[in-house]
Amino acid sequence: MPNTFKVKKKVVYHSLRYEPQNGVLYLQGKLTREQAGEVLHWEARLESKHLPAVLCLDYSGVRELDSAGSTAVHILRRRLKERGLHLEERGLSPEWEERLNLFSPADPQATAAAKKESLPYRLGSWIQEFWTKHARGFMLLMADMLFWGLRDLFKRGQRRKGEAVNQAVGIGVNAVPIVMVLAFIIGLVLALQSAAQLRNFGANIFIVDLIVIAMMAEMGPLITAIVVAGRSGSSIAAEIATMKVTNETDALQTMGINPLRFVVVPKLYGALLTLPFLTVLANVAGIAGGATAAYAYLDIGPEVFFNRMPAVLYQKDIVTGLVKSLAFATLVVLTGTWFGFQVDKGAEGVGKAATRSVVASIALVIVADLVLGLLFY
Amino acid sequence: MTKNVIEVSELSAAFDERKVLHRVNFSVPGQQVTVILGGSGSGKTTILKHLLGLYPVDEGRVRIFDRDLASLSEEEQRLLYQQMGVFYQNGALLNNLNVLENIALPLQQHTQLPEDLIAEMVRMKLRLVGLHDAALLFPSQLSGGMLKRAALARAIAMDPPLLFCDEPGAGLDPVSLARLDQLILNLKEQLGITVIMVTHEVSSILRTADHIVFLDEGQIVLEGSKEEALASDLPVVRDFFGKGTGAY
Structure with missing residues (x-):
């Protein structure tokens, strides 16, 4: 019995297609600022109990990739790993690999807001x-x-x-x-x-x-x-x-x-x-x-x-x-x-x-x- | 041969009675760095403002992405602006927003992207310009070089295919300028963007330019490759590149 993802409601995505029986997520078409939000939307709607142990990300159908799309892919990778998934990747052309490297994420610590001090301290x-x-x-x-x-x-x-x-x-x-x-x-x-x-x-x-x-x-x-x-x-x-x-x-x-x-x-x-x-x-x-x-x-x-x-x-x-x-x-x-x-x-x-x-x-x-x-x- | 992204024909401009541009013709090839150069008062900034649609085209024609700038409706102009990034000489960051908010602004205004994605994108763009540790600072707290880099990060926030840079090197030390030039070259190489740069920093021109448009007293005296400019016999061009007698 293959692992399956259950999605709460049928939503049409243009930039991705998931085949649960194979455990493959196909990223496709234009992964640009117009559609990059779909990737995170899809991930947010996944139910954890139905996650597969191994998920394959297939990039062979990607036609356009900008900084929004690259960032969405990086966030998707990170979040899926945080859920304990083992990720496999395929179909990543040298051009898209270079693009993903160029738009690799920054260290979130560097931009995190300073810790808020207590009220008496701030008053003093x-x-x-x-x-x-x-x-x-x-x-x-x-x-x-x-x-x-x-x-x-x-x-x-x-x-x-x-x-x-x-x-x-x-x-x-x-x-x-x-x-x-x-x-x-x-x-x-x-x-x-x-x-x-x-x-x-x-x-x-x-x-x-x-x-x-x-x-x-x-x-x-x-x-x-x-x-x-x-x-x-x-x-x-x-x-x-x-x-x-x-x-x-x-x-x-x-x-x-x-x-x-x-x-x-x-x-x-x-x-x-x-x-x-x-x-x-x-x-x-x-x-x-x-x-x-x-x-x-x-x-x-x-x-x-x-x-x-x-x-x-x-x-x-x-x-x-x-x-x-x-x-x-x-x-x-x-x-x-x-x-x-x-x-x-x-x-x-x-x-x-x-x-x-x-x-x-x-x-x-x-x-x-x-x-x-x-x-x- | 790359397609021309911008075509300017017979463009003239005057302030009151004073002519600043005289029937200017030139084109900007795609995916290259075109440098518009010339001495002070030669009309560089006036040309840039015409290209940006900040000055109306009264005489002549400016075509960007095969669209005549003068015939664009307000909505079409707005959509065109989303295809352009502008890197202003003084940064032009909004003072009441921190660096992170400044760069997120065009993304928040022009896209439907979720906030967490925008925040991550902004951090990534800041890392790209080497400014990730200054995200929460306000423009008034930045040094000149940091301000420039933050301005560049905002200019490329929307991944524009067309990047305008107005005197990017002004006020920068040679090392910072070389880094900034390298950054612009990387963006051109890796993203295939077209860069139009207005500058008179010779070192920067030699590093970055693919295509040169040389202005003198409101007229184009030379248009061609960097090599053609360097080999030019025109006194004004030779003087500019430090090869002339200085008699011009």
Whole structure:
């Protein structure tokens, strides 16, 4: 009684034919990428209990053999051997033998994925890496930037003439319209939401206190910083990342020019110079928005609104806002620079640097806002 | 005599007012390495981009596998691309995929092969180019030579009968370049593929070329065998191969 293979369901294969009575598998026709999958499909459907002890692979009918077909034959051989079969081969022409040798399989160990470490180990590694690679590096960059920033204030050093002004225009002046529009809308919405509550208590006039203090001490600097982080923080990160990818920073370094002084310090000056002004404009627009809502919903005319303003506006709130704007300017430039310099090779890295920079600088601005808010409380 | 795989006739091209190709005629014989060479700005890359269908053929005709490139529908063009492998100068690997995924991509997109077969094929192709230990690395982690080999592995992933190589030797050291040339020759010998190579690396040309198309200022000044090119009296050709006076 000859050994037989049992196939679960009748399937038509073009690239192979099996004769169970003889224990011969005929590989035939085009063993190419269009049909090579059949070989593995056939093998997967074999029932182990019906496997013969010896199987003969006959290649005499093979007309075409490409890398897909060769790989399929190699996998078939390996899997049948793993099932304990003894393989015999016949009809292998020198051409196909050479082809099979050319496309012989690689060592799977070489391409196997690294073993996954345990969760506590990975967590520990992540914390260690975060501290040594990121937190420490970020602080060192901050120290470096502040050092060069202060030093170059009195001596131009490696800054190009007019560069700080260019940066001030790019970072600050060009952001005026969007900052003012957003601040106006936020002032309007803030007043709108508060109006209904204040009206319930007959405390309509306190809308002035609410809008003025909120805008001057909190919302004005925050909105400005968030817009600048989105506009200029990403642009700083992308610019530095591109310079790094195209070796421009290396070129500066090898020319004896400190990239930080040459590229970043002017941006820091530009941001420090313009963010306080931008914040003042945001405050004005936000208060104007609040005054509009107060007039429309609480019948508080502009005269009443602006007459009350000096009574509720303290010097401390103005100073708080301006100090915050300076801190936020430093943070946005610092974060953009950090992520720009962190980039590896490749265009994808530039995009990632810009995205990470925006997310991180907005998060840092909000944290800094909390810290400064507590300090000035 | 092998059949011509590509035939270019009266091909002209211009960017704005500047003519870069002037009525170019040449053919690419099958199962041979054809090298398109010439100095910088001679029009090599423009020709390659026309052959690849990246630039439209406005004047003249380009026939690949007996099909006129200009008359192909989008679907026919897509099928033709499956017959071509392109090995770009800078590798052009996708940065967000590792080497293994980069090479598997055309197989996953254009075939119905099972994933385990594709994975095995990719490993085999990597072994073929001597890069099996770099399968899980990302392009940004590869050296210049490794990047080239990975790009070649991707170009031959689909076993194309036609392989285009754009400046394969650029940025490689002589030893790596010789290995790469040998690899391309092996592919030609063992798989019978046709190779079109754009290069100006003389050592590489001497090692690999069967057929030479020499361009100068957008015109073909010589088409023939490597021996014919080396024996040429044309000053521009002699200068190129380091035999001239340098007066050209």
